[in-house]
Amino acid sequence: xxxxxxxxxxxxxxxxxxxxxxxxxxxxxxxxxxxxxxxxxxxxxxxxxxxxxxxxxxxxxxxxxxxxxxxxxxxxxxxxxxxxxxxxxxxxxxxxxxxxxxxxxxxxxxxxxxxxxxxxxxxxxxxxxxxxxxxxxxxxxxxxxxxxxxxxxxxxxxxxxxxxxxxxxxxxxxxxxxxxxxxxxxxxxxxxxxxxxxxxxxxxxxxxxxxxxxxxxxxxxxxxxxxxxxxxxxxxxxxxxxxxxxxxxxxxxxxxxxxxxxxxxxxxxxxx
DNA sequence: ACATTGACCTGGGAGC
DNA sequence: TGCTCCCAGGTCAATG
Numbered sequence: 001x002x003x004x005x006x007x008x009x010x011x012x013x014x015x016x017x018x019x020x021x022x023x024x025x026x027x028x029x030x031x032x033x034x035x036x037x038x039x040x041x042x043x044x045x046x047x048x049x050x051x052x053x054x055x056x057x058x059x060x061x062x063x064x065x066x067x068x069x070x071x072x073x074x075x076x077x078x079x080x081x082x083x084x085x086x087x088x089x090x091x092x093x094x095x096x097x098x099x100x101x102x103x104x105x106x107x108x109x110x111x112x113x114x115x116x117x118x119x120x121x122x123x124x125x126x127x128x129x130x131x132x133x134x135x136x137x138x139x140x141x142x143x144x145x146x147x148x149x150x151x152x153x154x155x156x157x158x159x160x161x162x163x164x165x166x167x168x169x170x171x172x173x174x175x176x177x178x179x180x181x182x183x184x185x186x187x188x189x190x191x192x193x194x195x196x197x198x199x200x201x202x203x204x205x206x207x208x209x210x211x212x213x214x215x216x217x218x219x220x221x222x223x224x225x226x227x228x229x230x231x232x233x234x235x236x237x238x239x240x241x242x243x244x245x246x247x248x249x250x251x252x253x254x255x256x257x258x259x260x261x262x263x264x265x266x267x268x269x270x271x272x
Numbered sequence: 273a274c275a276t277t278g279a280c281c282t283g284g285g286a287g288c
Numbered sequence: 289t290g291c292t293c294c295c296a297g298g299t300c301a302a303t304g
Contacts, residue, residue: 075298111281
């Protein structure tokens with residue numbers, strides 16, 4: 001479900017309720033996520049203060065006194081702040097009860113996400129150590145992306161979705177950014193011109209910033225931490241618009257499959 | 273080293 | 289109504 005704007009929207013929604021607060025208890029009803037939720041996590045985390053909540057790539061990091069709780073929402077995960085007596089649904093697998101009468105609840109039907117704990121520096125954690133730069137940081141720029149793409153035969157779409165090159169760009173925003181930059185998604189990364197590459201970097205930053213302003217994209221089940229949808233779906237140019245007219249040139253939007261993911265583009269505006 | 277594919281899991285919608 | 293098939297916002301692990 002969530003790409004960078006949705007994860008960051010979730011972080012901002014939860015932050016005021018949890019920072020500086022103490023965890024009364026954690027309840028885990030299902031441990032079978034991508035990796036099993038660690039044994040005794042409930043005991044480790046009980047009574048700890050949450051110092052800050054940060055985001056790295058699509059990971060949410062709850063900085064506690066003796067370590068960091070790492071949560072990934074996978075494809076269908078959702079974190080909400082609720083009153084601590086809220087009804088518990090079928091896919092409400094993890095609850096973190098806070099000392100202000102609220103509960104942070106993880107709902108995840110598909111359980112592709114993760115709930116992990118580390119006492120080491122998260123930068124050294126196996127899942128985080130090899131991640132590329134944040135797309136909205138200055139480290140992600142045209143020179144950098146050109147260097148990373150040099151000599152690569154893989155498609156430009158797979159390169160911008162590769163978390164070791166740049167994080168946070170998932171299928172929706174990869175499609176949208178390539179459209180805004182006028183680049184065919186199946187173009188070999190190493191063959192994208194210098195000018196187009198600069199356009200692509202700017203397009204990625206722009207689309208992520210605008211999506212963040214809109215509170216993310218709600219296609220089906222993404223909801224902000226307060227339960228309301230994000231509104232960026234209204235601003236999508238190509239994603240999910242197969243056969244509908246291009247908003248620039250009226251050509252019907254094409255849909256192909258790349259690495260088993262739907263890829264939408266305008267064959268007129270994004271020539272190969 | 274790099275590139276592609278399968279796997280994990282559930283729910284919803286299309287088609288019969 | 290109910291069955292089967294395909295699809296879905298991610299990404300690690302295995303394979304070529």
